[in-house]
Amino acid sequence: MTTSELGTTASSEVAAAARELLAALALEPAGRVTASVYETGRLVTHAPWLTGHDRRLAYLLGSQRRDGGWGAPGGYALVPTASAVEALLTTLRAGGGDAAPSPTELAAAAGRGLDALDGWLADGLPLPDTPAADLIVPALVERIDAHLEWFDERPGTGPDGWAGRRLPPVDRRRLDGLGALLASGRPVPQKLQHAFEVLGPAARGRPDVAPVAGAVGASPAATAAWVGDAPDAANPAVRAYLAEAVRPHGGPVPCCTPITVFERAWTLSSLARAGVPVRPAPKLVAELAGALGPQGTPTGPGLPADADTTSVTLYALARLGHPVDPASLLRYDVGSHFCTWRGEDGRSVTTNAHVLEALGWHARHTATGAARYGDRVAALAGWLREQQRSDGRWADRWHASPYYATSCAVLALTGYAPAELAGPAVDRAVDWVVATQRPDGSWGRWSGTVEETAYALHVLLGTDRPARPGVPEAARRGLHQLATMDGRRDDPPLWHDKDLYAPVLIVRAAVLAARQLALTRSDLLGRGGAALDAPAPDDSMIRSA
Template identity: 55%
Template sequence: MSDGATRVLADAATTADPVVDAARELIAGLGLRPWGQVAASVYETGRLVAVAPWLTGHDQRIAFLLRSQRPDGAWGPPEGYALVPTLSATDALLAALADGRAGTELLAPVARGLGALVGTLLPSDARTLPDTPALDLIVPALVDTINDRLAGLEPATAARLPRPPLPLPTGLNRDRLRAVRSAVAAGRTLPPKLAHFYEILDAVPADAGPTLTAVGASPAATAAWLTAVGPAAGPAAHAFLRALIRDGGGPVPCPAPITVFERAWVLSGLRRAGITINPPAAVLESLTAATAGRGIATGDGLPTDADTTAVSLDALARLGRPADPASLWAYETADGFCTWPGEDGFSVTTNAHVLDAFGQHVARHPDAGARYHRAVDRLSAVLAGHQRADGAWQDRWHASPYYATACCVLALAEFGRGATAAEAVDRAAGWVLNSQRADGSWGRWDGTAEETAYALQVLLAVPTTVPRVDEAVARGHAYLHESTAREHRPLWYGKELYCPTVIVRAAVLAACRLTRIRASGVDRSVVDCGYRSTKTAT
């Protein structure tokens, strides 16, 4: 290890630790903002501009869209991830242009947005587009709406913009959108997860009423419902939106609320990193529904899911309130565990978190039933079987392979069984080592603090004898300290990529803390959980 790397790790081990103080401040804030903290969403903000111009903050939302537009005319992250936010923002500005309250200054950004759609985003094959939720509903719905708005413009205005109709990407059609809307019109009950997309379904929530806080954990869905029924019919929902708008200065986040999701990920991650925390009782109590029935949901308005349930159970166990993870059996399938019944796809991170939950249980209860032990054996093999040839994992809930790889490595390193699990961890560490950037960071498109934190967590889960690890850790740790002022890139899968800011901050703090533990030679298995794991793969 170089003298510079030795010096960085020594400093981390011997100086006062601000990480613990920052983590405790983070925990204290969980109860103060119970809906969670998520960065502003282009898609959701655009939908509020288009469907609810009567809501306070309308002009601020338009201004947010204008300043968020990229130089190439699109909105959002690189590649196909820009399609959904660009459709929403372009449609929103067209709506503002058509209602007459905005001047012709919107023409140029609308033209640039349409140019990006026609020039690069829509002329694509649907098979190459990212698997963001309900893309096959959102894209046709917004393309149709934009075409309708363009057709309805005044001739003088329309002459300055591309002519409709905009095409759909090759291989994408309107069949599912028509089927869902037909089901809504016929009064059929829709799967609960579709509530998240009510703004494009012309639907009324089944539980609509004065006490409903949020439709599908989505400001856009909530705003669309309130526009249809009037604010007086949903005072709780109206208050929820006003609070989000006030906190964001006009723009709104998505998803929201994410109460349980935020708390579970933050508490589990910080405690796993060996940070002693004392969450408020109300915060802990909000996770306990994970122990019953089919578990718990990310937040109000969403269905229960195995991912949030598993991480909540893991957090409770690490905080001294372990519970039987039997609620997770409802999600067992022939392939492993689904995020929710009927999931279109397979999530390695959900299965990694389920391994954490079952692993915690059998570590504390070696005499647990054979079904629990079989689940740990099975998940160890399932995760190893989904590893990519290069040693990484990729998931459907996060754009970065560093997140998926960290989830899988941490679960396998702590609870995985068999030589295959141990080999998978080593291969992942090799991939991380080989993909570090020159500035010490890691990232899919460029270096980010979040992805660097995940990469460090992978490296810090392997034995110290692995070559080059300490050097890479030192460089990554230095990058984190130099990047604290940077804005986090949205990487989490929703209708568009989004950033749960407190969860990301907790991941960075956890990586910094683990660096200190490595530097001081403390045994993580003792620091993390207060007991030594019974894992067979290290």
């Protein structure tokens, strides 16, 4: 087979894999998200009546780390570990499960988790910037201590060595402030509804919170806390929502579901930006456009509309030939940059990169866009450049990996910032990516992952800048390793919610986009070089994940 034929075959394989990916979007409209230790632990506590309770307990025990904790390294372990420990103690207080795992297994796992929490809290392990972490951890520490006190008051009911045990104190100022706010008669803020379960028993049936499409805050945990111990009183939509939430994993649940608009927007924008030749069904495009309202669109039902999901949706529609005026984004403009939602604590690089793409496309491609959005595009590009770290990377509050934030910033600046502004920032980012490649050719924060390797390749292959030193070799090695790793399912979740998670199809789209970029960069890789090094995409992940 000739080099040209190899390239044609590889391009056809990427396109076929992308078509299968789009079919999965349509067949599973709720989205495909990995299970969450945190959220599953909250269902163990709040909804032991829900189908799959024993499987949730088994999942918690099976996912415990050797050091007694749960979740990702460092501070990322605090939220899932506290949730798992509290759930196991709740179950022990209730007498254990009716089936496996046994009370002895539950107590042993809880004890190891308590040891881990004790050390981390005593050492002041910092919390990462994940949603509601400063409310979740003190709320769970309070409940864990209440369980330990309950065992103290009933000698013989708890394991040996638990007598008098309590966790180190934590900062609870935000939690106390929330309690004072609600005690004054104020309603639950909409943005809190996603973490509504932090209210504990006080969450049950609150009249100022109403499920949307059966969900409170698009969260199984928040919904279960609202239902409480009266599932028969829940309306059919709520029961159907919870039943659907446990179905994909057979008991464990994700932090956020459904993610219909989020999943479709990110997937379609990644494929379109890279030039993957696919045409989504008109119904899919119409449903994506129909999700937009005057305030934009939220990630899930019951969540506030946000600039991130709105901007990616607008950009995806524009790239697919169905542009919608991005005026809804202007309500998130705070002057220096765009907030993810009104009242946001902090600021997001990736949200602003996505806004830059959405506004930049309209400024460049529509008759009135330059006049309406041109100045804002230039100012936002400057703000984004100012957020770059001294080593060339960007970091963000919605993803654990700097490779994701850096790829978002680089692609936005390359596409829509003035060349004299974007060029030096993009070059520094490319140099950082080359310098941080792992010996096996992959990239990753904690270990080399398929997802982060794809983002690194977006940075190396997705710009039109003159090639920096080392880029061709780094890209070839990265593509070879991407093909070697493709299809494995043991990569850590990296996306920020209450717990870390992976949106499976969005990650798959990023991998296919990297493959497509490689096929178009013969100037860097040599004619047919990427096709020769890259086997056909492994799409068993799409079919079975």
